[in-house]
Amino acid sequence: MGGLxxxxxxxxxxxxxxxxxxxxxxxxxxQVSGLAVLIGTVIGLPLxxxxxxxxxxxxxxxxxxxxxxxxxxxxVVGVVVxxxxxxxxxxxxxxxxxxxxxxxxxxxVLVVPLMAAIARQVVEDSWRQYREExxxxxxxxxxxxxxxxxxxxxxxxxxxxxxxxxxMSEVGAVMIVGGNIDRSTRVMTTAIALETSKGDLPLAIAxxxxxxxxxxxxxxxxxxxxxxxxxxxx
Amino acid sequence: xxLFPLQLRDVVFxxxxxxxxxxxxxxxxxxxxxxxLGPNGAGKSVLLRTVCGxxxxxxxxxxxxxxxxDPLAVGMVFQHPVMLRSSVxxxxxxxxxxxxxxxxxxxxxxxxxxxxxxxxxxxxxxARQLSGGEQQRLALGRVWLTRxxxxxxxxxxxxxxxxxxxxxxxxxxxIRTEGTKILMTTHNLGQATRLADDIVFLAGGxxxxxxxxxxxxxxxASVEARQFIQGELPWHLxx
Numbered sequence: 001m002g003g004l005x006x007x008x009x010x011x012x013x014x015x016x017x018x019x020x021x022x023x024x025x026x027x028x029x030x031q032v033s034g035l036a037v038l039i040g041t042v043i044g045l046p047l048x049x050x051x052x053x054x055x056x057x058x059x060x061x062x063x064x065x066x067x068x069x070x071x072x073x074x075x076v077v078g079v080v081v082x083x084x085x086x087x088x089x090x091x092x093x094x095x096x097x098x099x100x101x102x103x104x105x106x107x108x109v110l111v112v113p114l115m116a117a118i119a120r121q122v123v124e125d126s127w128r129q130y131r132e133e134x135x136x137x138x139x140x141x142x143x144x145x146x147x148x149x150x151x152x153x154x155x156x157x158x159x160x161x162x163x164x165x166x167x168m169s170e171v172g173a174v175m176i177v178g179g180n181i182d183r184s185t186r187v188m189t190t191a192i193a194l195e196t197s198k199g200d201l202p203l204a205i206a207x208x209x210x211x212x213x214x215x216x217x218x219x220x221x222x223x224x225x226x227x228x229x230x231x232x233x234x
Numbered sequence: 235x236x237l238f239p240l241q242l243r244d245v246v247f248x249x250x251x252x253x254x255x256x257x258x259x260x261x262x263x264x265x266x267x268x269x270x271l272g273p274n275g276a277g278k279s280v281l282l283r284t285v286c287g288x289x290x291x292x293x294x295x296x297x298x299x300x301x302x303x304d305p306l307a308v309g310m311v312f313q314h315p316v317m318l319r320s321s322v323x324x325x326x327x328x329x330x331x332x333x334x335x336x337x338x339x340x341x342x343x344x345x346x347x348x349x350x351x352x353x354x355x356x357x358x359x360x361a362r363q364l365s366g367g368e369q370q371r372l373a374l375g376r377v378w379l380t381r382x383x384x385x386x387x388x389x390x391x392x393x394x395x396x397x398x399x400x401x402x403x404x405x406x407x408x409i410r411t412e413g414t415k416i417l418m419t420t421h422n423l424g425q426a427t428r429l430a431d432d433i434v435f436l437a438g439g440x441x442x443x444x445x446x447x448x449x450x451x452x453x454x455a456s457v458e459a460r461q462f463i464q465g466e467l468p469w470h471l472x473x
Binding site: 129130132133135137139140143151154233 | 362
């Protein structure tokens, strides 16, 4: 019990001292996950909206696949991205393996289905409500997708937050494709896993606290923004 | 190419085996306001949606002045118009989006239209916080902005108070004077008298009568129309 208290006390000291090692890892985590979610937003939200609005053969199958991929095991994604990026893989020539770019790619693969599935549900609900009106105004599917994505922007923030949550808390895929290399590809989750296994609990606890606080702050910020803007337009 | 005369020949709409439109024959000229009257379930709204192209008839045909159906020339306003989560000006400009009008021109045209429908001072307000009458005026302006040749109005003033009804009717008359043909449904016989040039009386999914408004109310030819005007239409004709 005493050891645990000491570990927490040391963790707080690391944070209060603005330990460079901690903040380097936090910064890289934010960069990797932030970029992955940004790319995921650009791909996932329109993809979800197209699945909601589009009328094409195989639509149901595509929706089932996207929903199924929401729960993709991150280690499986890690292995697949590893194979694609490895020297003998189709993208091996770019030399991306064990770089932050590889970690971004893996996280994009993880967050896109999640964000697309949530976007599909949100946009489909709106589509049912607006369908006749937009059809009577002669909206084609592209304009419909654009208008619905804009109209659902408050609800879609949930999809972005879910993507961010998944990206930031993910460990398996980034460990495989990033290699958890110190000062290069070590992010919060992989560092926590490594330091815990090494028995360096203060650093693991410090990073865990930062991770928790960041996720809570992001959610609180998004909630506040959503509430205030919704009040204006609902 | 003119859309008129618009001829509906033996139009049937029968989802799940029940005939909502049961052989509608109707010819519409390109001028004036035609009001469709009839009891609940007579098929009025379905007829409008069929003309708008939102529903495909199960049988029969629509002949658009001998030419092809031009969807951009036909607009429709619904009983409960949908407002996007956005400003009044964004909502009224919405109809110009699929017509490829640029953002700046959309805004200019929308502002001019807001003046016409009396909502210029609400341009930047939340469209969802407008009153029912204001929302209906916005919806009319939104479609009017697209300059349709045929405007379909599905009970545009139901559940509005008298002053809001008057404002909507004023806009409908304005649209008419610009040469747009209007085909509308209503349950308000007073409104039909005020606005209509001719009346189509629909019951049981069929056109029972299509005559001038004066004749319809003074000398209804069919028993059903007479009973409808007197509020005594038997339920089996309604459904």
